[in-house]
Amino acid sequence: MKAPNRTTKLNDLLAVLVALGISAASASAMDFVHPGALNSKAELDFVKAKILAGAQPWKGEFDRMRSSSFATRRPHGRANVNSSSEDANESRDDAIAAYTQALLWYFTDDETYAKRSIAILNSWSGLEGFTAGSDQDRLQAGWIGAVMAPAAEIMRCYPGWTASEIGKLQSMFTRAFYPQLNTASYWNGNVDLTQIDAMMSIAVFNDDEGEFNRGLDRLRVRNPAYFYLTSDGSRPKRIAGDGGNPEKFWSNPSKWIDGLTQETCRDGGHHSQFGLGSALHAAEVAWHQGVDVYTENEQRYTLAMELMATQLLTGSMQGACSNDTPSPDRYDTWEVGYNHYHNRAGLELPNTQKLIVEQIRPRAPRAVCNLVYETLTHADLPKLRAVVKH
Template sequence: MSSAPTHRHRRSRAALLATVTAALVGTLLAGPGATAPRADAAPAAFTHPGVTVSRGQLDFARAKVEAGAQLWKGAFDRMTASRYADPNRTPKPRAVVECGSYSNPNHGCTDEREDAIAAYTNALAWYITRDERYARKSIELMDAWSAVIRDHTNSNAPLQTGWAGSSWPKAAEIIKYTYTGTWANSGRFATMLRDVYLPEVINGSNSNGNWELTMTEAAVGISVFLEDRASYDRAMARFRTRTAAYVYLESDGDLPKTVPSQHLDTR
């Protein structure tokens, strides 16, 4: 008889499923205009929806799915069949999400990340199908968390905030700017992003590149949703500095670039 799976194996499977879902979303939305011009500073007026995907990209994907074109239709079918699009999903918000190293302890860490992914999944499904049940489920998930959460704690708090904070504004952008129904608590959701998530991610991290880039993705998305030009500029400046150090190019010369605040010697 085989032994029960370990916690590490269960976490690995959960992480793999989240990665596959993200890949499916990427495939679903791939198309003309997928590469945006470099943003050196916040625009005078933000374009919405504008976190990860534009309205043009969403329309492109929708047309492909409606036409049954592959790979878009297959990716869409797998997305809507995933647990993230389950109409019976019940949100599991917490006032305080406590995440230690490797999510140990895991007090709401997985629940928060997966509810945020589910909100985005349902928002995408709403846009493609125009089935209001998906939009209402996305709103249900966002409302549940915005009514409760107040803080992230323990050693993985910055990374956890970045993980969930990267998904929430993607969902919110699509719902707020394309859903024709009502979202009465959109203001409360914006307050949640501004007061709970943005302060945790806007200053980045000196731990390592993957932490800071995750946090910066969240900061950029939140700034777009909030139309916070100052935070957007700070986040983009940090993104450009960190990516230059994270990805080596031959044009960098004999030594890779570093993040100045880390005072690293790459010789």
């Protein structure tokens, strides 16, 4: 019998991939780790053990999540999302509910939560796109994708979610989300960073190395254009959308200091918390896939965290802005970065730690847009593994 040639073998392999629902275009040389978006299996298992032991803050955070309306929410899937209508709230709340119920299933082994989370995810598999026709669509896609994809990453561990259903959700992300995420918004930088957060998580769920690398490339461009260091020069790095006027784009800072963000003087740290949280989420997703974004941005991220924490703690913008009053808003957006730089890397971030203990854990809402349950999932995690640098 004539031995099959290499072409025949390749064709046979492609036939197997097609039979398994994997296209040649989607087959990736990168070996993605699952679950591996915002949460790793080891981290989820650590939190689960802490909850079962009644340890704090995890048990209290778990009880708070379980008593929220997201724990019982039913699906509200749509064929299209108009980001300027009630569709926006329904889609954001569904994404948070899917993530809430995915975490509840993982931590309790109660299949009721698994089935509810999957029902929400499946209800969005028919989404065709976003129809507002503005950058609000890009922001909306970022908010939803950055939470829905981590929910899907957790639920792919559940044997009751079929390969066909998973494939439909992956196709939906490609069809409806990629067009909104893959072109950077020219609005303020928190929007692009939110898009990047979603790109990275969706890429992991979709096993899409190309999308993953596009997210990393975008993050590398945005970081120095959002987080300022005096070593960058007298002014920050330029970026498309800044209008050629960095002073105006950065809301006219009174002084350019380490840790300033592009939106620090816009509204005293309100939007900066979203920008910082989204950047750190993207770095965390990369970390779980063996790519170290944290080290190359250590100064940018930690100085921004410490400056913003100081401003929020003291009630003063520290002379950085003409309006010296910080935002009254606090979000659950500090634990991911603090966990990495303090618990994994061993850095002291005293102002960030104080802010978390005194203000974030006691009073911050736990689920707003793409800033969701960080205290539950990332507080005081152990150093579970060393990163593999690429």
